Amino acid sequence: MNNILSTLKSKKVLLCDGAMGTELQRRGLKVGDCPEEYNLSNSKMIQGIHKDYFDAGSDIVETNTFGANRLRLKFYDLKNRVEEINLAAVNNAMEVRPKDKFIAGSIGPLGELLEPLGNITENYAYDIFSEQAKILEEGGVDFILVETMMAIEEAVIAVKAVVENTFLPVAVSMTFELGKTGLKTPWGVDVQTAVTELTKAGTDIIGSNCGKGFDEMIQVIAEMRKLTTKPILAQSNAGIPELAGGNLYYKESPEIIASKVQELLTSGVNILGGCCGTTPLHIKKMREVLDLFLSNII
Amino acid sequence: MNIAIEELLQKLAISVIDGKHLEAVELTKQLLALNHTPKEILDNGLLAGMNVVGQRFRDNIIFVPQVLISARAMKFSLAILEPLLADSNIPAIGTVIMGTVKGDIHDIGKNIVSMMLRGNGFKVVDIGIDASHEKFIDAVKKENAQIVGMSALLTTTMLYMKAVIEKLKGEKLPVKIMIGGAPVSKAFADQIGADAYGKNASEAVRLAREFVDQENNN
Ligand code: B12
Numbered sequence: 001m002n003n004i005l006s007t008l009k010s011k012k013v014l015l016c017d018g019a020m021g022t023e024l025q026r027r028g029l030k031v032g033d034c035p036e037e038y039n040l041s042n043s044k045m046i047q048g049i050h051k052d053y054f055d056a057g058s059d060i061v062e063t064n065t066f067g068a069n070r071l072r073l074k075f076y077d078l079k080n081r082v083e084e085i086n087l088a089a090v091n092n093a094m095e096v097r098p099k100d101k102f103i104a105g106s107i108g109p110l111g112e113l114l115e116p117l118g119n120i121t122e123n124y125a126y127d128i129f130s131e132q133a134k135i136l137e138e139g140g141v142d143f144i145l146v147e148t149m150m151a152i153e154e155a156v157i158a159v160k161a162v163v164e165n166t167f168l169p170v171a172v173s174m175t176f177e178l179g180k181t182g183l184k185t186p187w188g189v190d191v192q193t194a195v196t197e198l199t200k201a202g203t204d205i206i207g208s209n210c211g212k213g214f215d216e217m218i219q220v221i222a223e224m225r226k227l228t229t230k231p232i233l234a235q236s237n238a239g240i241p242e243l244a245g246g247n248l249y250y251k252e253s254p255e256i257i258a259s260k261v262q263e264l265l266t267s268g269v270n271i272l273g274g275c276c277g278t279t280p281l282h283i284k285k286m287r288e289v290l291d292l293f294l295s296n297i298i
Numbered sequence: 299m300n301i302a303i304e305e306l307l308q309k310l311a312i313s314v315i316d317g318k319h320l321e322a323v324e325l326t327k328q329l330l331a332l333n334h335t336p337k338e339i340l341d342n343g344l345l346a347g348m349n350v351v352g353q354r355f356r357d358n359i360i361f362v363p364q365v366l367i368s369a370r371a372m373k374f375s376l377a378i379l380e381p382l383l384a385d386s387n388i389p390a391i392g393t394v395i396m397g398t399v400k401g402d403i404h405d406i407g408k409n410i411v412s413m414m415l416r417g418n419g420f421k422v423v424d425i426g427i428d429a430s431h432e433k434f435i436d437a438v439k440k441e442n443a444q445i446v447g448m449s450a451l452l453t454t455t456m457l458y459m460k461a462v463i464e465k466l467k468g469e470k471l472p473v474k475i476m477i478g479g480a481p482v483s484k485a486f487a488d489q490i491g492a493d494a495y496g497k498n499a500s501e502a503v504r505l506a507r508e509f510v511d512q513e514n515n516n
Contacts, residue, residue, distance in 0.1 A: 031401045031454060031457065031458045032400045032458075180357050181359065186361060187361050
């Protein structure tokens with residue numbers, strides 16, 4: 001089995017998958033349903049999504065485990081099924097993985113606030129992240145992707161939990177928005193602070209995900225590239241969702257993003273992918289642009 | 299107004315802006331000891347402070363942690379004022395059922411709206427986060443409420459507001475419905491049949507007052 005870090009060194013840019021959450025909604029997930037529970041009761045749907053991303057050209061897919069930590073599963077009365085759900089999720093990705101492709105174990109935020117703003121102690125947060133990371137490792141993921149972080153404290157705890165409790169490489173991404181005072185997470189963390197603190201915490205790969213669309217993502221990555229030599233990951237939303245005829249839709253279509261993807265690549269991205277609103281069609285378009293880029297045509 | 303009092307009110311507003319809850323409590327007590335009315339302490343101290351917080355949040359000068367700390371300071375002070383506001387023999391001007399809709403656990407904004415409504419003389423029954431239409435309907439019936447306030451921060455859960463509105467209308471409950479939360483808009487409110495959309499907590503208060511006035515005029 002190839003190591004993701006050495007592959008990144010030789011190939012320079014890998015393609016991750018697009019959204020899981022919005023893709024599940026598109027395929028029938030109802031408001032109030034637990035997306036991670038579908039790993040058990042709807043494994044065919046999850047495998048179908050992974051397969052569509054691999055078919056579209058993804059080198060990496062992420063497990064459907066964004067909210068599969070003890071705290072968030074408690075919200076759905078599923079807190080005693082952390083292990084079962086995470087293992088099923090890894091299995092769902094493995095079932096459809098072509099040879100030489102990678103599986104990233106997704107870990108999202110706790111969904112509750114850390115002390116002193118909330119009740120979650122640092123130790124408790126560490127234990128929750130460690131638990132999920134260890135199960136994902138046991139299941140056989142190639143690396144852990146800690147994503148959509150907004151508070152730097154929480155991101156650092158999560159990265160340390162992975163580094164100290166598994167042998168896996170770790171990637172971490174935070175969500176930035178462009179406001180009147182520059183690019184910051186909703187917690188007020190700027191790109192410089194994110195890079196410094198997460199590097200100190202021991203991350204192997206650093207990046208940005210979610211957010212308001214590709215234009216802001218390009219700015220984040222350009223800023224990040226100046227601050228680090230580590231591999232950078234970028235998974236943008238397909239814009240901000242809008243309501244049309246009772247349905248939500250994301251404005252940035254596969255056609256629209258093509259030139260923006262090119263810009264992201266020249267800004268120095270090493271793992272490219274999508275977040276909310278991106279579909280297998282977006283990934284297919286990214287594959288085309290990426291292949292041209294890698295063969296030095298553009 | 300007395301200069302000392304004005305200074306204290308300004309300090310109270312600043313303690314909310316800076317999120318210093320102990321200071322907010324201390325100043326609230328001092329103002330009460332000077333026989334200043336709870337209503338004015340609320341309006342010119344707490345709410346004045348909270349308005350600045352809202353503005354700074356929108357301008358990206360402060361971020362979520364600071365908003366939470368300010369909300370906590372306001373909550374501590376309000377805990378002292380509330381019994382007094384209720385005590386002054388003024389009946390509540392209306393009852394509001396507030397909740398964050400099903401599938402959504404964001405409650406920071408909803409809590410601020412609830413606080414501001416309470417501060418302005420409404421009885422607020424907060425049914426919490428992840429609230430189903432059953433929960434809204436039960437609360438409306440139980441409390442005989444005139445107003446329902448729904449909050450949603452996710453584009454996926456805002457659609458659930460429509461379901462709640464349909465059920466409320468199905469039950470023929472005579473309530474006015476206002477909605478809010480970052481992804482929600484006036485156009486969306488119109489589309490799903492809500493009576494009003496509120497951009498922030500002060501708007502929520504204005505709307506609730508309008509609803510009550512309309513009812514009194516009928
Ligand atoms: C804080 C926060 C969280 C906290 C919530 C803590 C809590 N106890 O509430 C945590 C970390 C738990 C969280 C979790 C998630 N979050 Co979140 N979160 C936010 C954040 C940063 C701020 C929201 C907030 O509190 N704002 C401050 C308050 C004061 O503002 P407000 O809520 O808008 O309320 C004001 C007005 O809207 C109005 N108002 C509000 N309600 C009402 C009601 C009525 C009746 C009226 C009249 C007015 C009114 O008055 C309020 C006061 O002025 C936003 C991003 C942002 N910058 O806004 C993302 C955001 C809302 N979250 C998001 C997401 C995706 C999530 C998660 C799904 C995934 C994740 N990233 O972890 C989970 C959701 C879990 C769930 N099922 O709900 C997305 C939503 C995308 C979308 N549009 O669908 C956002 C926009 C971030 C992003 N850019 O991706 N989140």
